[in-house]
Structures are given as structure tokens and as C-alpha cells.
Amino acid sequence: MYIIESGNVAAALGVRLCRANVIAAYPITPQTPVTERLSEYIEEGSMKAEYVPVESEHSALAVCIAASSTGARTFTATSANGLLYMHEQIHWAAGARLPLVMCVVNRAVGAPWNIWNDHQDSISQRDTGWIQMYCCDHQQILDSVIKAYWLAEKVSAPIMVCYDGFILSHTYMPFEVPQQEKVDAFLPPFRPDYALNPEEPASLNTVTLPDVRIDVHGELAHGYMEIRYLLQEELRTSLAVAAEAEKRFAEIFGRGGDPYIEPYRCDDADHIAVGLGSLTYQLRVSVDALRKEGIKVGVMGIRFYRPFPDAAIANALKGKKGVIVFEKALSYGYEGALASDLKSALYEHLAGTGHLPLVQNFIAGIGGREIRTDDLTQTLRAATQSRIAKEPTWIGLKL
Amino acid sequence: MNKEFIEIRWHGRGGQGAITAAKIVAGAAFISGYLGVVMAPTFGTERRGAPVMTSLKISREKICDLSPIQTPDIIVVLDYLLLKEVDVTCGLKPGGIIVLNTPKAFESYSFKGYSLATANITAISVEAGLPHGMVNTGIIGSLEKATSLLGIDVLIKGIEEEFRTQKPEKNSLAAKIAFERTRVRG
Amino acid sequence: MGTRNYRRKTSHSENGPGDGGRTGSWRVERPVLNKSLCIPCKRNTEACFICWLFCPDVVISRTIPPKIDLEYCKGCGICAEECPTRAITMVDEAQFTEEDKDKE
Numbered sequence: 171m172y173i174i175e176s177g178n179v180a181a182a183l184g185v186r187l188c189r190a191n192v193i194a195a196y197p198i199t200p201q202t203p204v205t206e207r208l209s210e211y212i213e214e215g216s217m218k219a220e221y222v223p224v225e226s227e228h229s230a231l232a233v234c235i236a237a238s239s240t241g242a243r244t245f246t247a248t249s250a251n252g253l254l255y256m257h258e259q260i261h262w263a264a265g266a267r268l269p270l271v272m273c274v275v276n277r278a279v280g281a282p283w284n285i286w287n288d289h290q291d292s293i294s295q296r297d298t299g300w301i302q303m304y305c306c307d308h309q310q311i312l313d314s315v316i317k318a319y320w321l322a323e324k325v326s327a328p329i330m331v332c333y334d335g336f337i338l339s340h341t342y343m344p345f346e347v348p349q350q351e352k353v354d355a356f357l358p359p360f361r362p363d364y365a366l367n368p369e370e371p372a373s374l375n376t377v378t379l380p381d382v383r384i385d386v387h388g389e390l391a392h393g394y395m396e397i398r399y400l401l402q403e404e405l406r407t408s409l410a411v412a413a414e415a416e417k418r419f420a421e422i423f424g425r426g427g428d429p430y431i432e433p434y435r436c437d438d439a440d441h442i443a444v445g446l447g448s449l450t451y452q453l454r455v456s457v458d459a460l461r462k463e464g465i466k467v468g469v470m471g472i473r474f475y476r477p478f479p480d481a482a483i484a485n486a487l488k489g490k491k492g493v494i495v496f497e498k499a500l501s502y503g504y505e506g507a508l509a510s511d512l513k514s515a516l517y518e519h520l521a522g523t524g525h526l527p528l529v530q531n532f533i534a535g536i537g538g539r540e541i542r543t544d545d546l547t548q549t550l551r552a553a554t555q556s557r558i559a560k561e562p563t564w565i566g567l568k569l
Numbered sequence: 570m571n572k573e574f575i576e577i578r579w580h581g582r583g584g585q586g587a588i589t590a591a592k593i594v595a596g597a598a599f600i601s602g603y604l605g606v607v608m609a610p611t612f613g614t615e616r617r618g619a620p621v622m623t624s625l626k627i628s629r630e631k632i633c634d635l636s637p638i639q640t641p642d643i644i645v646v647l648d649y650l651l652l653k654e655v656d657v658t659c660g661l662k663p664g665g666i667i668v669l670n671t672p673k674a675f676e677s678y679s680f681k682g683y684s685l686a687t688a689n690i691t692a693i694s695v696e697a698g699l700p701h702g703m704v705n706t707g708i709i710g711s712l713e714k715a716t717s718l719l720g721i722d723v724l725i726k727g728i729e730e731e732f733r734t735q736k737p738e739k740n741s742l743a744a745k746i747a748f749e750r751t752r753v754r755g
Numbered sequence: 756m757g758t759r760n761y762r763r764k765t766s767h768s769e770n771g772p773g774d775g776g777r778t779g780s781w782r783v784e785r786p787v788l789n790k791s792l793c794i795p796c797k798r799n800t801e802a803c804f805i806c807w808l809f810c811p812d813v814v815i816s817r818t819i820p821p822k823i824d825l826e827y828c829k830g831c832g833i834c835a836e837e838c839p840t841r842a843i844t845m846v847d848e849a850q851f852t853e854e855d856k857d858k859e
Contacts, residue, residue, distance in 0.1 A: 174596050174606060199613065267764050285613045326764060336612035337635050342592055343607045344599050364763065371770045378766040382758055386769050392758045400764050451633035538612065543634050
């Protein structure tokens with residue numbers, strides 16, 4: 171059934187369809203309507219779950235960590251400074267290998283205080299060991315939540331489903347809400363390898379020594395380093411599992427595509443714009459306009475930022491003259507984190523070919539600054555003609 | 570007006586229900602075969618009584634550009650006093666349509682180069698049995714009269730669905746009366 | 756041999772003696788139980804077991820009398836501190852001969 175609703179409602183409906191058992195969240199703009207809607211579902215009885223009101227985001231994630239450790243399917247959502255307040259627990263959830271799903275409704279980070287959209291919040295959590303998915307429209311928000319639970323539980327790793335604050339969270343557009351039976355067919359109940367059980371008490375993630383140790387059963391158990399290595403190893407192999415998720419999803423729901431990237435008019439393009447989230451859909455309008463002028467340009471959205479699908483990205487950019495990276499975040503003191511990651515992928519996979527595309531980096535929409543399609547078109551046109559961005563170049567700056 | 574891609578900008582006050590009105594029109598447009606409908610409120614600064622704006626884009630194709638409307642085809646003004654506070658015709662395409670709720674005489678307005686449609690929605694809504702100040706369903710009748718965009722029936726259905734638990738008949742009656750009484754100058 | 760095939764991906768320790776090695780040798784003072792004061796011993800019923808509950812190394816059994824596994828007891832003294840009838844006292848290890856220790 172198609173409905174017209176906000177992106178936040180798309181997320182909440184996804185969580186309800188996935189039959190999450192425990193929800194703990196602390197309200198923060200622009201995430202608030204997700205948790206409001208979920209608490210309404212529970213109150214009216216359309217969702218059977220425990221809603222735990224908490225006094226902070228740190229506690230919200232702590233509740234999810236504890237609940238997930240007992241075998242519950244959990245959900246939380248946050249934005250900006252709320253996400254940063256969770257930071258310690260974010261690392262913890264990954265090291266504890268808990269399949270949490272969290273929506274990050276992307277918002278700029280203070281100071282100065284700002285409630286509008288950019289990607290600095292989730293990008294700053296890049297190195298925590300979470301999988302990060304980025305959404306371009308409401309259908310992708312709902313579908314990503316469903317895929318995220320399956321993938322998280324398959325690979326025992328937590329997932330952030332990121333979508334643009336206000337631009338997606340508070341905007342209304344049509345999307346299809348799948349039938350419960352289909353979601354049930356896609357997503358079986360959560361059956362963890364181990365769940366806390368009072369009959370078999372255990373301590374989880376207590377002080378773990380630098381070296382391996384003999385455990386209570388006399389078996390050689392991991393040290394800290396082995397546990398962290400396994401996290402890295404399995405995040406890398408989770409790319410293949412994500413492809414499996416996409417394939418299964420397409421079979422059941424009839425929707426889907428490339429699991430890692432979303433190319434648009436890229437096949438014969440000389441230059442490719444690259445970015446995360448709804449901005450890449452807006453860039454399609456610029457691409458269409460430039461195509462009419464005869465400029466061979468395409469745009470590629472990246473759906474998985476971590477684990478980084480470096481091979482798929484490099485393969486898609488092979489033989490291109492230029493790559494134009496648009497970002498709503500910055501690794502302050504250098505350049506956009508996506509631009510750096512992308513260059514690394516190109517170097518790794520294409521350096522031997524003797525042909526590396528030129529990479530230019532543009533920063534846009536910081537703190538919700540309006541991104542005009544005309545400005546994007548103009549920037550894209552100029553960047554295909556000559557190298558204008560030696561350093562990350564800010565679009566729409568009025569300095 | 571190009572009926573393949575239509576941009577409507579709504580001007581109201583926080584709490585007046587401009588978002589709900591735009592949502593009803595969005596739903597009716599989708600049912601009528603417009604695959605792309607995107608309704609984007611002004612972000613983050615809504616306060617009761619303060620001027621607010623909502624963008625509604627309606628297209629035969631999926632809409633990828635979610636940025637705010639720059640050059641609307643139609644503007645809808647839920648309170649005539651906003652004309653003093655906000656440049657409502659900013660960017661309005663030449664020949665664009667202004668739909669205005671006002672108690673003043675139709676003849677007292679002159680918007681050069683634009684079409685104008687007015688009705689006293691505030692009074693009509695009270696007549697339909699709604700509480701004073703509820704104007705967001707009545708204005709939909711005026712919009713349809715001025716634009717012949719979707720047909721009044723699908724809009725009435727949308728209103729009754731949206732307000733199914735809150736006086737659906739009175740809300741749809743307001744739209745019907747407004748549709749009859751709206752004066753249009755092209 | 757490495758830990759590649761270890762049963763878990765995380766740090767996970769089950770309660771029981773031995774996870775930290777034979778920690779009994781760390782002890783400076785030894786807990787000694789006075790059965791005439793111990794509640795389960797006096798009543799001959801399963802009761803109290805505060806010592807069992809509090810022992811951080813899970814070396815005290817929930818039995819009558821509670822048994823302390825001296826091979827792993829580090830001598831922290833928490834049981835003696837928590838015992839509501841002061842039935843456990845910490846005694847200097849030097850008072851026990853090598854022979855005594857071997858008997859344990």
C-alpha cells in the first residue's frame with residue numbers, strides 16, 4: 171500500500187514491521203517524530219514492544235545494548251549531539267557485536283548550535299565499527315531499516331541507517347509500506363548465538379587482557395586484539411552478506427539494485443559526481459540539465475559508507491576522467507572524509523592501470539545551508555571543464 | 570499552466586494547518602496519477618502564529634529535487650494579513666495564480682500579471698460549522714476553483730479521509746462552499 | 756595454536772574458578788568459617804548465603820556448610836566483611852604450615 175508520509179514515519183513503520191521488542195530513545199530534533207510515532211504504536215497496541223523512556227542518549231544506547239544482550243531486537247534513533255553523547259556506547263555496541271539498528275537523522279553538530287541538516291554527526295562516527303547505510307528517499311529509509319535488521323543479525327554488527335534531517339525526515343512523499351507477511355518472510359525472529367540467561371550466568375566484555383587466555387573450560391580464548399581483528403574481518407566480509415540481503419529483498423519485495431552504489435547515467439559518462447544521501451538525487455536533476463548541453467556526466471550515490479565498498483566504487487569509476495565528490499561534512503583540517511576514502515580506493519584498485527581519475531571535493535549544505543540545484547549544476551559544469559577544486563571548495567558560502 | 574510539473578507554495582501561520590492542507594492536495598494528486606508529490610515544510614522554525622511556508626511539488630515523474638520552490642506556479646495564502654508581512658509573490662511565475670483567504674472585497678486587490686482567486690474562507694468555515702480560525706480545508710475548495718487542478722471530488726474525498734475522526738462532513742462542507750463562492754480573475 | 760576456532764566472537768567469561776589462573780597463591784589472609792555462627796550451619800537450612808552472593812570469584816559454594824575453594828580464593832575478604840553474623844574471619848596465611856596448605 172502506498173501512503174504519503176514523512177521520512178520519520180517511514181522509519182517508524184519499518185521498525186514496527188520488523189517487530190522490534192525494545193525501543194529506548196531520547197528525543198532530539200529532527201529525530202523526535204520517529205520515537206513519538208513508535209511510542210504511539212505501542213500505546214495503541216499496534217506494536218508489541220517495551221518502550222523505555224530514558225534520561226539521555228547515552229542511556230538509550232545502554233538500554234539497547236543490555237536488551238540486545240538478552241536476545242531482544244532493539245531500536246533507537248538520534249541526531250547530532252545526541253549521537254555524539256552516545257559515542258562511548260557506540261564503540262561498545264560494535265565491540266560487543268550486538269545487532270542494534272539505529273536511525274541517525276542527520277543534523278549539524280554544535281558549536282554553534284544548529285538543528286538543520288548536514289552529515290557531520292554520522293561521518294564523525296565512521297571509525298566505530300558500525301555499518302553505515304545512507305538513504306536518498308522515504309522508500310529507501312523504510313527498506314533500509316528492514317534490510318538493516320537482517321544484515322545486522324546475520325553478521326553480528328550494529329547498523330546506522332542515516333537519512334537527511336528535515337530534507338527527508340520532515341518532508342512528505344509517497345512510499346510503499348510492505349505487507350507484514352512479506353517482512354516476516356524476509357526477516358526471521360532474532361535468534362542470537364548467545365543471550366544472557368540467569369540459569370547460565372556470564373560476564374560480557376569485562377577486562378580483556380592484551381594477550382589470549384585460557385578460559386574456565388580450559389579453552390584458549392581471544393585477547394582484546396583477536397576480538398577487534400574479528401570485528402574488522404567480519405565487517406569486510408559483510409559486504410558480501412549485504413549483497414545477499416539485497417538479492418533476497420528484491421526477490422520478496424520486487425525492489426532493489428546494486429547493494430553498494432546507486433549509479434545514474436554513469437555508463438558513458440566522463441565525469442561522475444559522488445555523494446551520500448538525498449543530495450545525490452538532487453544531483454540527478456543537474457546531470458539531466460548538463461546532459462542536454464552535451465556534457466557527459468553522471469552521478470553515483472554511495473549506499474554503504476562503512477564497510478566501504480572500495481572495489482565496487484573503483485570499478486564503477488574505472489576509465490572516468492574525473493570524480494567530483496560532494497559532501498555535507500568535513501574532516502576538519504584536511505578534506506571531506508568520503509573524498510579521502512574514495513582516493514584511497516582509486517589508488518588501491520587503479521594505480522597499476524596508469525589511469526587515475528582526477529578527484530575534486532566540494533562541501534555543501536553545511537548546517538542546513540540551502541543547496542540550490544542551479545548552484546550544483548554550475549559547479550558540476552565547471553568541474554568537468556577544468557580543475558577548480560584543489561582544496562575542498564565550499565558551495566554557497568557567503569564570505 | 571504546465572500540468573506535468575506544478576509547484577505550489579503555501580503561506581500560513583503556525584498552527585493554521587497549511588501542512589495538513591498541502592498534504593491533502595498531495596494525496597489527491599498521487600491518487601490522480603501524479604507519481605511525484607513532495608511536500609516540504611519550512612524546516613525547524615514553526616511557531617504558533619508566526620508566518621510559515623510549505624512547498625508542494627506535483628509531477629508526473631518521481632521528484633528527485635527536494636530543495637525549496639524558487640518559482641511557484643501557484644501561491645496559496647491562508648491569511649490576508651500575511652500580505653503585509655511576507656513577500657508572498659516572490660518568484661511567482663508570470664501568469665501565476667494567487668489563492669487568497671480574505672474578508673476584503675475581491676475588487677480591492679490588484680496583482681498585476683497574475684490571476685487572483687479570493688474567498689472569505691474564515692467566514693465560510695464558521696458557516697460550515699467549524700471552529701473560528703479553521704481555514705485549511707476551505708482553502709482547498711478555493712484552490713481547486715482557481716486551478717481546476719484535480720477536480721473537487723477527489724479533494725473532498727481526501728479531506729474526509731484526513732479528518733475522518735474530526736468532523737469530516739463539516740470540513741468537506743467548508744471546501745464545497747468555498748468552491749462555489751470563490752471569485753476568480755484570470 | 757591460535758583462537759580462530761574459539762566458540763565466541765566477543766569477550767565472554769563464565770562464572771567459575773579458574774578464569775584468571777590459580778589465584779589461591781595470591782592470598783595473604785585466608786577466610787576461615789566458624790560454623791557455630793554461620794546461619795545455614797546453625798539452622799541446617801538453605802539460607803543467607805550472603806558470602807556466596809558477594810564472592811567476586813565465585814569460589815564459595817551454596818551448600819551447608821558453605822565451602823571455600825582455596826585453590827582460587829584470592830583472600831580479598833569481602834565474604835568476611837559481608838557476613839551478617841561475622842562467621843568468617845580473615846586469618847594470616849603465615850599461621851598455616853605448608854603441610855596445612857597441601858591438605859586443602
